[in-house]
Amino acid sequence: MAVAASTESVPLARLPDTQSPKARSLKLVRIWIYTLAALVVLMVAVGGATRLTGSGLSITEWKPVTGAIPPLTEQAWQAEFEKYRQISQYELVNKGMSLSEFKFIYAWEWGHRQLGRLLGLVFFIPLVWFWARGIIKRRLALTLLGIGALGGLQGAIGWIMVASGLEPGMTAVAPIKLALHLTVASIILACLVWVAAGLKDRSATASEASAGYAPRILVGLILAQIALGGLVAGSKAGYTYNTWPLMDGALVPPSSALFVVKPWIENFVDNVLLVQFNHRLLAYALVAYALWHAWKMRRYDSKSGASRRATGMACLLLAQMVLGIVTLLLVVPLWAGLAHQVFAMAVLAMAVVHARVSVVQA
Known part of the structure; x- marks a missing residue:
């Protein structure tokens, strides 16, 4: 009797894992995609703050790689400030701005661009890893690559938008280009959420x-x-x-x-x-x-x-x-x-x- 009782207690002590390896892998993919979506929302928030603080034109050049490093010396800061003083926004809106005030608006725009770089890394590194392990393939892989291409296009649109505000006589970016930039960000968010929501297994959910x-x-x-x-x-x-x-x-x-x-x-x-x-x-x-x-x-x-x-x-x-x-x-x-x-x-x-x-x- 004692042996029988001991045998029956084993299944109660170790419950089987009902989730298959494939389901666990797709759950990781879903978490990753939702993380990307959260980063897109953060990008939109920082972009909004950049616009509302009038910081969007503080960086007058587009350097996708070397631009990740901010000015590190006083001389470098003065050089960046001098570039900003050449555009119409400074002359017509911010003339007389101090270097410390310039550093404040520069920080918002630099942070916005850094988030874009971070988003790119968080997208491509896990994508390669999931793909190499065979977790992502065929249609899902192509869909994610399409979203990645849209993200690359969004970066180019962002610079085109900023460039519109650097033209002589302009003190802000062109409204139609800002609207396009925000709309493309929203489409990327929608695509990410659509894919992530579609990866959840709803077979056990009652039909409606x-x-x-x-x-x-x-x-x-x-x-x-x-x-x-x-x-x-x-x-x-x-x-x-x-x-x-x-x-x-x-x-x-x-x-x-x-x-x-x-x-x-x-x-x-x-x-x-x-x-x-x-x-x-x-x-x-x-x-x-x-x-x-x-x-x-x-x-x-x-x-x-x-x-x-x-x-x-x-x-x-x-x-x-x-x-x-x-x-x-x-x-x-x-x-x-x-x-x-x-x-x-x-x-x-x-x-x-x-x-x-x-x-x-x-």
């Missing part, structure tokens, strides 16, 4: 009612709104018309004010009234669509995962709209501008997860 194309439409609308937000930031439209819900004393400004620039197409970039108005309009439409989507999913099955995710998205978008209104009314303080930009990335990431899981569950 199909959400259709609504979650993917929601992702598209959020990306469009982020692009418009980039135009608002680039044209500094948030520093004007700081009232809500009225704008320039009306819910809908007169067309004569919305399309005052000639040719009319340039109003969508150069007219701060129209730029901000478009951002407001899409915000209303986005929140309305999210509320409709949540209501529709709750009608099907209020207890399903899709219904909970849709309700969560509606709440997140409402919160983001409120934060945007607060940022506008306070005339874009640093904390509010950063919070609005970073929260937009969180909203986008959650929308992508909702869309990806909806595809898997369909």
Whole structure:
């Protein structure tokens, strides 16, 4: 009897590992990709701080390798400062700036570029390791390489953006190029989250009612709104018309004010009234669509995962709209501008997860 009791106790003491080596490997890949996504969000946050502190033009050269080393001597700092004093931003905005003040704005831009280099290393080194071990192959490998290529393109876009602000007479980067830079960063984030969410095994999850194309439409609308937000930031439209819900004393400004620039197409970039108005309009439409989507999913099955995710998205978008209104009314303080930009990335990431899981569950 004693022997039998001892034999039966062994399985209780050592529970078997139910997770296969492949599942454990994919979990590591998923963690790595989510880490990359977090670094992209951090890049966006530091980029936003760089813009809001007026630091983006402090480094006037693009040196992808040697630029990683900051000035180390007083002579080197004076040389960098002299380069900055040659551009229009210094002459028209920061004339008389001290070296210590220059070091402050230089630090923001240098930190932003360093994060880009770190992101590249965190992407390529694990990618090579996973690929060499056969954990990543075929379609997943090609997908990740495509995202990596998009990241390389993003670095080039960043320099093109900075170069636009170094042209004679310019004191900031071109709004359309800043919007492009932010939008591409958002697309990279969306791609990373889509891939990572798709790697999770959901075979044991109960099936749920199909959400259709609504979650993917929601992702598209959020990306469009982020692009418009980039135009608002680039044209500094948030520093004007700081009232809500009225704008320039009306819910809908007169067309004569919305399309005052000639040719009319340039109003969508150069007219701060129209730029901000478009951002407001899409915000209303986005929140309305999210509320409709949540209501529709709750009608099907209020207890399903899709219904909970849709309700969560509606709440997140409402919160983001409120934060945007607060940022506008306070005339874009640093904390509010950063919070609005970073929260937009969180909203986008959650929308992508909702869309990806909806595809898997369909």
